[in-house]
Amino acid sequence: MTAPLSSPPTHSPLTWEDWLPLHAQTPFTLSGIAETLDGGQMFRWNRLDECSWQGVWGRHLARVRLCGDGSLEAAFPKGRDSDSLPALRQLLGLDLPYTDWYARLRESDDSAMLSAMSVAEGLHIVNLPLGEALLSFLCSPMKRIPQIKQVLDNIARSFGEELYEGIHALPSWAALANVDEEALRGCRLGYRAKSIAGTARMLAQRPDFLETVAALPYAEARKPLTELPGVGGKIADCALLYSGTCGLAPFPVDTWISRAMAKLYGLEGMNPEQTASYGRERFGEIAGLAQQFIFVSVRKIG
DNA sequence: CTCCAGGTCAGGT
DNA sequence: ACCTGACATGGA
Structure with a gap:
């Protein structure tokens, strides 16, 4: 179908180490982790079953699953690079101040945002x-x-x-x-x-x-x-x-965000650049997180 | 068959 | 500055 592979396979058979706790600071819900791993931020994670995913980023491979108490666990291939665990923490932003960022979004007294947040509690932005x-x-x-x-x-x-x-x-x-x-x-x-x-x-x-x-x-x-x-x-x-190179400042505006922002904040007639400026000014340093909640919400609920 | 999808660009007002 | 159509492909 496509061009042949250029590099010979030099791998060993894939077997997995035991699950490790990830010790995230804030609890995830199923939709929160689903929208983080496989909701349109990244495109190389796939669902294995109801509460676990497998994905590739950089030269890393990992599995992530959500436990019943809202905590996350991860598994890595045997013989992996020893930096895969910190790389996964970095990817998911597990050491970033999401507790503070969630508090700031909730304090904004924005009913549209509160509603959007309830759809994917625990959502993070990937790096x-x-x-x-x-x-x-x-x-x-x-x-x-x-x-x-x-x-x-x-x-x-x-x-x-x-x-x-x-x-x-x-x-x-x-x-x-x-x-x-x-x-x-x-x-x-x-x-x-x-x-x-x-x-x-x-x-x-x-x-x-x-x-x-x-x-x-x-x-x-x-x-x-x-x-x-x-x-x-x-x-x-x-x-x-x-x-994540410049934090959460960017506010990407696609067709979904454009329609949702027009409806939620009365921005009819704005072009995408104007909507992006509005989002960045309204939500400040955490604009990108606000954008992702709106994206998830409008796609799941409309 | 027709329509539209996580847009961008060139070419027109 | 804004508006319009073209651009490939596939699934509903």
Whole structure:
């Protein structure tokens, strides 16, 4: 179907260590952890059963499950890198002050927000590597979440390193610079293949580009990202928010958020850029978390 | 068959 | 500054 694998499999068979407690500071609900792992922030986590998921990010593989008391546990492959546990804590933001952030959202006396929060109690915003978040959302325009997941799986299987049997990392941008547009189209990317090929070429000429952007505050990070082909304000905001490089300041506005904000806050007639500015000003440093609650709420309830 | 999906861009007012 | 259509693909 797609281009052949470039790297030979050098993995051992996949077996799992015992479950470990994650000691999150705040309790999760089922929908809270579901929307964190597999609700459109990341696209490489899949549900194993009612309360457990498996996913790949960077070169890490893990399983996460929710226990009856709202606590989380994680499992890792035998023979894993020893930094997978801290990497997972980082991914899920388990050491960030979510208790304070939830309190601030609740104190805002915003009935629409309180209602949205009740839909996914415990929801966190993820912290992917910036390049991986960028690649993920370059696949997203005019696609549904299951399709984005399928395309990214195609990309990983075609061009990414095989970490364990049948389980591939996403390719680095440096690796994608050696993939031509036609091969990307084979992953069912459609017209988005051009954006990814073009972005890979630009990043190959500026190896420090993403690292530099990741060190910038929100107001300065957005513009350079939108100079990459296929990256407008929305994808730039998603890449920044779901990589955590500038905290929770970004407020990505897609069709769902645009409709929801118009209805909830009377913003009829605003274009997406104006809605994004409104969201950032209304919710301040935790705008991105507020955005995610609205996104979850409008998709689950309407 | 038709419609639309976690948008962006070029080309027109 | 705003408005419009094109852009691939697949599922409802």
